[in-house]
Structures are given as C-alpha cells and as structure tokens.
Amino acid sequence: MKFIATSDWHLGNLFHGNDRLEEHRHFLGWLLEQIGAQKPDALLVAGDIYDNSNPSAAAQQAYYTFLTDATRLCPQMHIIITAGNHDSASRLEAPRTLLSLFHIEVRGNLVHKYVDNERVYNYDDLIIPISNAQGEHIVVIAVPYLRSDVVQTANYSDGVNIILRQLTARARELHPGSKIVMMAHMYAKGADIAKEDASEKIIIGGQEEVGIGNWPEHPDYLTCGHIHKRQHIWGTNWARYTGSVLPMSFAEKDYQHSVDLVSIDGTENIDVQHIIYTPQHPLLILPEGEEEVSPKKLTKLIKEQLPDRTDGKLDDSAPYVLLKVAQDKVSNDEIKELENSFDNKNAVLCRIQKINRALNIHTLTGEQEVRSVDDVLNRDPMETLCEAFSIKHKVEMNERQKELLTSLLSDINTDENN
Numbered sequence: 001m002k003f004i005a006t007s008d009w010h011l012g013n014l015f016h017g018n019d020r021l022e023e024h025r026h027f028l029g030w031l032l033e034q035i036g037a038q039k040p041d042a043l044l045v046a047g048d049i050y051d052n053s054n055p056s057a058a059a060q061q062a063y064y065t066f067l068t069d070a071t072r073l074c075p076q077m078h079i080i081i082t083a084g085n086h087d088s089a090s091r092l093e094a095p096r097t098l099l100s101l102f103h104i105e106v107r108g109n110l111v112h113k114y115v116d117n118e119r120v121y122n123y124d125d126l127i128i129p130i131s132n133a134q135g136e137h138i139v140v141i142a143v144p145y146l147r148s149d150v151v152q153t154a155n156y157s158d159g160v161n162i163i164l165r166q167l168t169a170r171a172r173e174l175h176p177g178s179k180i181v182m183m184a185h186m187y188a189k190g191a192d193i194a195k196e197d198a199s200e201k202i203i204i205g206g207q208e209e210v211g212i213g214n215w216p217e218h219p220d221y222l223t224c225g226h227i228h229k230r231q232h233i234w235g236t237n238w239a240r241y242t243g244s245v246l247p248m249s250f251a252e253k254d255y256q257h258s259v260d261l262v263s264i265d266g267t268e269n270i271d272v273q274h275i276i277y278t279p280q281h282p283l284l285i286l287p288e289g290e291e292e293v294s295p296k297k298l299t300k301l302i303k304e305q306l307p308d309r310t311d312g313k314l315d316d317s318a319p320y321v322l323l324k325v326a327q328d329k330v331s332n333d334e335i336k337e338l339e340n341s342f343d344n345k346n347a348v349l350c351r352i353q354k355i356n357r358a359l360n361i362h363t364l365t366g367e368q369e370v371r372s373v374d375d376v377l378n379r380d381p382m383e384t385l386c387e388a389f390s391i392k393h394k395v396e397m398n399e400r401q402k403e404l405l406t407s408l409l410s411d412i413n414t415d416e417n418n
Contacts (some may be wrong), residue, residue, distance in 0.1 A: 001136045002263040004034065004275075007026065007185070007225025008244035012059030013051035015320060016350035021058055022316075023280050027245050028066040031259065034275055036073055038261060041132040043070065043077060046225035046242070047084025047145055047185030048094060055405035071102050078130045083108035083144040084185040084225055106403040107142040110163070112149055121163065123170045129178070135240075139175045139214060141219065143169050143184040157210045161184065164212070164336065168219050179264050180219040186210050190234025191227045191241065194251035200227055205278065212239065219263060221270055223300065229255050230274070240272065246279050250322045254281040276306065284319040284347070292326040292355060295334040299341055306345040320350045371376070 012121060013020050035043065050059060070079065081270070082105070083089040089108030111122040145161055153159030161191040164182070171180050189211035193200055212218070213235020222239035228254070230243030243262050247253060257279060262361045263271040286301050287293050293301075306321070323338060342349040385405060389397050397405070 001040070001041045001045055001130075001138050002039045002180075002261060003181070004182070005046065005223035005240075005242050005260040005262055006031070007223070007226060007242050008048045008084070008248075010048055010051040010244065010246065010248065011063055012055040013246070015248075018320070018348060018350065021062065021247060023061055024059075026280050026316075027277060028062060028125045028343060030277055031327075032066070032069055032073060034261075035070055036257065036397045039117045040077060040261070042130055042140070044140065044181075044183045044223055045081045046223055047082050047085070047184040048086045048225055048244075050087050051173055051363065052086060053088035053091065054376060055091075057135055066401050067099070067102075067104060071104070075103075076126075076133060077103065079104040080128060080130075080140055080142050080183065080188075081106045082142050082185060082225075084184055085145045085147075086317070087145075089144060105142065108144050110144065110146065112150075121166075123167050124174070127171045127174060135301050138179045138181055139171050141171055141180065141182040143167065143182060145185040156201055157189070161212065161215075165215070165217065168217060168288065171219075174296060181220075181262075181264070182219040182222045183224070185225040186338070187240075188224065188239070189224055192229050192231055193227055193231075194249065196251050199252065200246035212236065219363035220264070222263070224261065228252055228257060238270075245277060246313045247283055250283055250285060250320075253285060254411045280316050281348070282317070282319045283322070284381060285322045285324065287324060293324060294324055295330050298323055298325055298338060302338075302345065306342075306347045308344055309346045312344070313326065314346060314348065318346045318406065322350055323352045324355050325352060327356045330354065341360060382406065383387065 009024065011024050015022075038083040049063060055063075065113070066081065070077065081092070082333075084094045087108070091108075093108035101105055105128050107126055110121050111125050113122070126142050128140045128142055129137060130140060143164065146163065148156055151159035151163070153162070166182070167181060168182065169310050171178075187200070187209050189209050190213075196308065211221075212233065215236075218238055220238065222233070222236075224233060224239060224241050227241045228244035228248055229241065231241050233239035233241065240260065243255060243257060244252070245257055245259075247255055247257070258274040258276045261275055263273075284305075286298065286305065302323075306319075309315075316395070321329075321342075325335075325338070337353060341350060382405065385400070386397050
C-alpha cells in the first residue's frame with residue numbers, strides 16, 4: 001500500500017498582512033496533480049489544517065473544494081485528517097458523519113468517559129483500518145493534538161507516551177499482524193526549529209516536548225505535524241515530520257517543502273520518497289548577511305536585485321521581502337522612501353527590521369548577543385523570569401517555585417488556545 005502524508009497547511013494564514021489564499025489554492029492544485037499521478041491508497045493530513053480556530057469562509061471553501069476534487073479524482077482513496085493545535089477540534093469534526101460516507105475520516109478529539117471516577121479513553125475511535133482494491137490493508141492510528149487538559153498528568157511527555165503506547169497496543173490487539181501507521185501532531189524532543197522568529201506555537205519552557213525515542217514496541221511508521229522543518233524525529237528511524245507546505249516566517253526561508261509518498265509492503269521495508277513542492281512566492285532577505293546597512297545602500301540593493309513589474313502588475317512568483325536596516329542610520333522619512341521604492345518592483349515588502357549594533361548583555365547563562373527587538377521577544381520567557389527572580393532576590397528559584405511557574409505559564413497558554 002502507499003499513501004501521501006502531509007501536514008501544517010495553515011489555510012487562512014496571513015503572511016505579514018498578505019492573504020495567502022491563492023498560494024494555498026496553488027498548493028492544493030499541485031497536491032491534486034500528485035494524487036492523480038501516484039494514485040495513493042490514502043492521504044494523511046496530520047493537523048493544522050487551518051491557521052486559526054475560526055477560519056474564514058474562503059479558507060473553509062478551499063478546504064472542502066479540495067476534498068471534493070480529491071474524492072472525485074480518486075473515489076477509492078481514503079482521506080484521514082486530524083486536528084492540530086491551531087485547529088478547533090470541534091469545528092473540524094462537525095461534518096464527520098457526512099464526510100465518512102466518502103472515505104474521509106476526521107478526528108479532532110480523543111473521546112473519553114468516566115467510570116468509577118476514572119477517565120477511560122475510547123481508543124477504538126482513533127483506530128482506522130483501511131484496505132485497497134488489491135486486498136492489502138494497514139491500520140492508521142489518527143491522533144489529534146493532545147492538549148494538556150486531555151492528558152491530565154503532571155508530566156506531559158509521560159502522559160502522551162502512555163496514550164500513544166496504549167493506542168498502539170490496542171491497534172495490534174484489534175488487528176493482529178497488520179502494519180500500524182500512526183499520525184500525530186506534537187512537539188517531539190530534539191526537533192529542529194528556527195532559533196529566531198519560530199512560527200510554531202511551542203509551549204513556554206518546553207512543557208509539551210514529547211520524547212518518543214525509547215519505544216521498542218513503536219508503530220511501523222509515524223508521520224507527524226507541528227514542526228515546520230521536514231526532518232526525522234530525533235532518536236528514531238521510523239518517525240518523520242513532513243514539514244509545512246509554505247514557509248510561515250522568514251526564519252523558514254531556506255526550508256524545503258514537500259509531501260511524503262510512503263510505500264509499505266509485506267516485509268519490514270518502508271520506502272519514503274519526498275515529492276518536492278515549490279511555493280509560489282519565494283522569501284528574500286536584503287541584505288543576506290549580518291552587515292549593518294544604511295537606507296542609501298539598501299535602496300541600491302532594491303534597485304539592483306529586484307526586477308520591475310510588467311505592465312505595473314505583480315506576478316504570481318513575486319518574492320516576499322524582508323529589509324534589514326541599521327537602527328541608528330534610519331529616519332522615519334527614509335523608512336517611507338524604502339516603502340515607496342517597492343511601488344514599481346515585482347516584489348512584496350513584508351517588513352522592515354531595524355537592526356541595532358551588536359550588543360552583548362550579561363545573563364545567568366553567559367553573554368548573549370542582542371541585535372534587534374526580536375532577539376528579546378523570541379527568548380524563552382521561562383528563562384527570562386528565572387533570571388529576573390535571581391536578580392531581585394539574589395538567589396536562584398527552587399524546584400517547587402519553577403514547577404509552580406511552569407504550571408502557571410501552561411495555564412496561560414491553554415487559555416490563549418481555547
């Protein structure tokens with residue numbers, strides 16, 4: 001059997017105020033072409049279908065139009081979709097009964113009930129066997145993003161691991177001898193994320209980081225969403241992130257975007273091929289290096305490196321541009337002039353970042369270089385709060401105080417996501 005795995009579509013995303021609906025339609029059209037060419041038995045989409053929990057009507061229309069077109073193109077193909085941390089699980093699941101009539105299975109929640117005051121999960125609801133015309137079959141475990149109020153253990157990683165392992169054991173109990181494919185949406189330990197301007201919603205202090213490397217009875221394959229860089233999951237040779245379909249920040253400028261074509265036969269061999277997708281709008285940073293640039297030099301770079309518009313119109317491949325200018329060398333009038341310099345250029349100015357001269361600040365962890373406000377905003381708040389406590393009280397926070405602060409920050413994050 002073979003299936004296409006993807007995740008992190010983020011339909012409805014605005015990139016620095018630019019509506020990306022046409023970019024997403026471009027990707028979905030490309031994905032339909034791959035489905036038509038590969039004729040996969042299944043399409044697995046591991047979360048973050050939408051960019052927020054209340055997507056626009058246009059974003060929802062793009063989603064349902066794709067499902068309609070994909071079903072018409074390959075009527076026997078199974079489509080399995082799970083909710084990510086950006087999605088509203090209930091909204092995504094609302095048409096579940098109707099969609100299931102067309103081989104489309106949506107899972108947004110891990111259903112549970114209480115028996116003798118003990119929470120009991122309905123694991124069977126997430127276990128989906130699928131077969132093809134040749135009689136081959138696999139079992140897909142469709143795990144949506146597990147919020148801390150669902151896991152309900154003091155250690156989030158341990159709680160998630162218990163659920164994943166019990167799910168896998170249950171799938172093998174129900175379908176002995178079948179290949180097990182799990183799809184999930186989580187922040188796996190060791191995942192490579194952007195050091196600056198990370199667009200994934202990583203929980204403060206890494207409270208929702210999940211270690212899965214030490215798992216002898218793991219599924220045959222795991223495809224995962226949430227982290228935007230395509231990569232193996234640390235400590236495994238059986239689990240991968242497919243990555244986002246579009247760059248979500250300028251920190252992801254050099255990421256390669258793709259979907260995975262996974263083939264599973266009756267042996268232990270699992271073949272994974274990357275089908276590369278090229279987004280419509282490349283990202284460009286001027287200047288590319290770390291040098292401090294004056295507005296005059298930046299204007300020269302814009303003139304030399306950016307092409308003019310044809311007939312005064314932007315084309316479909318116009319790059320998104322980030323300008324970096326020296327903070328102490330720019331006035332408001334010069335900022336306006338830089339903005340105006342894009343009027344006739346085939347490029348979209350997304351942001352002008354003011355860079356300070358390199359400044360080293362002393363922290364408890366050593367000297368840290370700060371060149372822009374982003375360097376401060378992107379710092380781990382837990383680390384900053386611990387340092388502020390130490391500076392004020394002349395003593396480091398004890399473990400109990402750190403636990404209380406971690407719990408408070410986690411509660412704040414949960415409230416923001418609900």
